[in-house]
Amino acid sequence: MEKGSGKPHRPRVCFLAGLCVFFWVFIFYFHFNVLSSRRTSNPPQQSLSIFSISINPRERQGVSKDSQLLAPHSSRSEPPPPPHESEPSSGAASAPPSKSDPCGGRYVYVHDLPPRFNDDMVRDCRKLSLWMDMCKFTTNAGLGPPLENSEGVFSDTGWYATSQFAVDVIFNNRMKQYECLTNDSSLAAAIFVPFYAGFDISRYLWGHNTSARDASSLDLVEWLMKRPEWSVMGGRDHFLVAGRITWDFRRQTDSDSDWGSKLLLLPAAKNMSMLVVESSPWNANDFAIPYPTYFHPANDADVFAWQDRMRKLERKHLFSFAGAPRPGSPNSIRGQIIEQCRSSKACKLLECGLGESKCRSPSSIMQMFQTSLFCLQPQGDSYTRRSAFDSIVAGCIPVFFHPGSAYVQYTWHLPRNFSAYSVFIPEDDIRKRNASIEERLKQVHPDDVKAMREQVISLIPRVVYADPQSKLKTLKDAFDVAVQAMIDKVMKLKRDVTDRREDKDFVEKNSWKYALLEGEQRAVGEHEWDPFFSEPKDGNADSGSSSAEAAKNSWKIEQRNQT
Numbered sequence: 013m014e015k016g017s018g019k020p021h022r023p024r025v026c027f028l029a030g031l032c033v034f035f036w037v038f039i040f041y042f043h044f045n046v047l048s049s050r051r052t053s054n055p056p057q058q059s060l061s062i063f064s065i066s067i068n069p070r071e072r073q074g075v076s077k078d079s080q081l082l083a084p085h086s087s088r089s090e091p092p093p094p095p096h097e098s099e100p101s102s103g104a105a106s107a108p109p110s111k112s113d114p115c116g117g118r119y120v121y122v123h124d125l126p127p128r129f130n131d132d133m134v135r136d137c138r139k140l141s142l143w144m145d146m147c148k149f150t151t152n153a154g155l156g157p158p159l160e161n162s163e164g165v166f167s168d169t170g171w172y173a174t175s176q177f178a179v180d181v182i183f184n185n186r187m188k189q190y191e192c193l194t195n196d197s198s199l200a201a202a203i204f205v206p207f208y209a210g211f212d213i214s215r216y217l218w219g220h221n222t223s224a225r226d227a228s229s230l231d232l233v234e235w236l237m238k239r240p241e242w243s244v245m246g247g248r249d250h251f252l253v254a255g256r257i258t259w260d261f262r263r264q265t266d267s268d269s270d271w272g273s274k275l276l277l278l279p280a281a282k283n284m285s286m287l288v289v290e291s292s293p294w295n296a297n298d299f300a301i302p303y304p305t306y307f308h309p310a311n312d313a314d315v316f317a318w319q320d321r322m323r324k325l326e327r328k329h330l331f332s333f334a335g336a337p338r339p340g341s342p343n344s345i346r347g348q349i350i351e352q353c354r355s356s357k358a359c360k361l362l363e364c365g366l367g368e369s370k371c372r373s374p375s376s377i378m379q380m381f382q383t384s385l386f387c388l389q390p391q392g393d394s395y396t397r398r399s400a401f402d403s404i405v406a407g408c409i410p411v412f413f414h415p416g417s418a419y420v421q422y423t424w425h426l427p428r429n430f431s432a433y434s435v436f437i438p439e440d441d442i443r444k445r446n447a448s449i450e451e452r453l454k455q456v457h458p459d460d461v462k463a464m465r466e467q468v469i470s471l472i473p474r475v476v477y478a479d480p481q482s483k484l485k486t487l488k489d490a491f492d493v494a495v496q497a498m499i500d501k502v503m504k505l506k507r508d509v510t511d512r513r514e515d516k517d518f519v520e521k522n523s524w525k526y527a528l529l530e531g532e533q534r535a536v537g538e539h540e541w542d543p544f545f546s547e548p549k550d551g552n553a554d555s556g557s558s559s560a561e562a563a564k565n566s567w568k569i570e571q572r573n574q575t
């Protein structure tokens with residue numbers, strides 16, 4: 013087994029220093045650029061954050077490519093403000109970073125919520141899940157217990173048995189060390205609400221009536237709307253995080269047999285932004301952020317060392333798949349994928365049955381991904397899976413079968429040009445045309461495979477959550493990217509309010525299209541992915557309601573995910 017490759021080499025350190033100088037020159041450039049063009053569409057902070065996503069010299073090429081590919085998410089349109097709305101002060105909060113205040117325009121104010129909304133849930137961690145002991149997973153600031161590296165699959169430090177539902181607490185702990193916190197909400201570019209929305213609902217999803225499921229959400233919005241910070245923008249500068257899929261918070265009726273809470277449908281929550289691990293393509297108040305992986309680096313060097321190691325690995329499998337079939341879902345292509353994998357010499361399969369299985373062992377999964385060129389990521393019970401991020405961390409090129417599995421979800425974190433880092437095989441090619449995955453993947457030229465893998469590896473810092481007990485220096489992790497995107501979104505909204513720039517044509521059910529717009533684009537039209545997001549017709553359509561239906565099965569995911 014390949015061993016961890018250790019510290020960065022000397023020439024690289026020199027190069028890094030040189031690059032640092034280069035970087036500061038850019039800061040000055042943007043500083044002056046900022047002063048002269050505060051009203052331009054691309055907030056300078058954004059250019060900055062994109063530029064600094066990675067300083068690893070090895071990746072410079074990938075990064076500059078990235079910066080063209082990553083359109084600012086702020087292009088998402090917002091509903092028009094009512095004419096009577098008091099204008100948010102565009103003073104301190106929108107002032108750009110400057111020498112006297114490098115945090116200008118980046119301050120975040122964190123609401124001091126009563127502990128029943130967060131800390132009490134962690135203290136009462138036994139109630140968080142019927143299916144597993146979440147107390148284990150809330151340790152180490154939410155990273156869970158450290159993973160031993162006995163098989164040499166991980167590195168000796170920075171690896172944890174992290175639950176896929178732990179983002180609530182990881183994000184909040186990362187926020188505690190955000191460098192631009194303020195106690196003066198009038199300075200803040202955005203307001204963070206440290207409510208553990210995912211933990212809250214997971215206590216009541218099974219066997220509780222709708223009033224029990226909605227109680228904390230109603231309690232929370234009542235608390236928030238009484239605060240002076242709320243009235244500034246009607247909560248539209250507020251954001252919160254739930255490490256679960258959006259369908260757990262979109263209950264359409266008050267029938268107990270319907271799934272989840274109605275948090276995201278509350279009028280107050282429609283003004284806020286909720287960051288979730290899977291967002292709704294048809295709604296504008298939720299945004300997808302990466303699932304947590306097992307890797308939580310404590311410093312930049314650990315990331316560079318890991319990236320170097322993923323570049324050098326020998327990958328003996330053309331493709332691989334870890335997952336279970338979905339015999340209960342007639343539309344699922346998982347059965348066909350497993351069949352194809354089983355009958356191909358080029359495919360490695362980790363089938364997840366019920367009970368003990370290697371598919372639940374982080375080291376078996378990561379070892380398989382590390383020895384594969386491509387990793388298949390079909391939908392599970394909902395569009396997305398944590399596994400997509402595990403494969404990126406392993407330097408394995410993800411293969412997606414539905415644009416809802418990543419491309420319309422993680423628009424803050426993944427490049428717009430999906431063919432630069434992934435392969436897309438539309439589900440119907442498998443379902444209806446019995447396309448051979450092996451043949452498709454063999455057609456990718458080895459040079460392209462190499463370039464794509466380099467892209468995937470360059471994404472690693474952006475999709476992992478750094479260890480909240482430590483701090484990365486130059487790299488931006490998934491938290492940094494999300495907070496910057498939120499700030500950009502609120503800044504754009506404030507500009508639009510100030511300029512009374514109305515967006516009357518905004519159609520919420522086209523949210524996924526707005527999320528894909530680039531630069532100054534504001535209008536959406538027909539899209540090649542329309543068939544993937546058609547509206548509910550006969551109940552068989554690939555729609556939100558079927559996703560919500562699927563969420564009911566999510567307890568199976570939880571059971572399967574015990575480590």
Ligand SMILES: *[C@@H]1O[C@H](CO)[C@@H](O)[C@H](O)[C@H]1NC(C)=O
Binds near residue numbers: 193194
């Ligand atoms: C905000 O106030 C609290 C309590 O007074 C204090 O502990 C904290 O350090 C302050 N934070 C900032 C960013 O000033």
Ligand SMILES: *[C@@H]1O[C@H](CO)[C@@H](O)[C@H](O)[C@H]1NC(C)=O
Binds near residue numbers: 222223224
């Ligand atoms: C919902 O369940 C709670 C107990 O969890 C109970 O006290 C309450 O009366 C129930 N509400 C309704 C409307 O059934």
Ligand SMILES: *[C@@H]1O[C@H](CO)[C@@H](O)[C@H](O)[C@H]1NC(C)=O
Binds near residue numbers: 094245
């Ligand atoms: C949502 O925002 C709009 C516009 O600022 C405001 O008029 C409305 O009152 C807000 N809703 C709530 C529930 O505060």
Ligand SMILES: *[C@@H]1O[C@H](CO)[C@@H](O)[C@H](O)[C@H]1NC(C)=O
Binds near residue numbers: 429430431432
């Ligand atoms: C997207 O990436 C692919 C592969 O790197 C490249 O061939 C293509 O030109 C890119 N498309 C755009 C629009 O940049």
Ligand SMILES: *[C@@H]1O[C@H](CO)[C@@H](O)[C@H](O)[C@H]1NC(C)=O
Binds near residue numbers: 446448
């Ligand atoms: C799908 O293709 C494989 C060969 O690639 C073949 O063995 C299998 O029978 C085909 N299945 C159907 C349903 O046509």
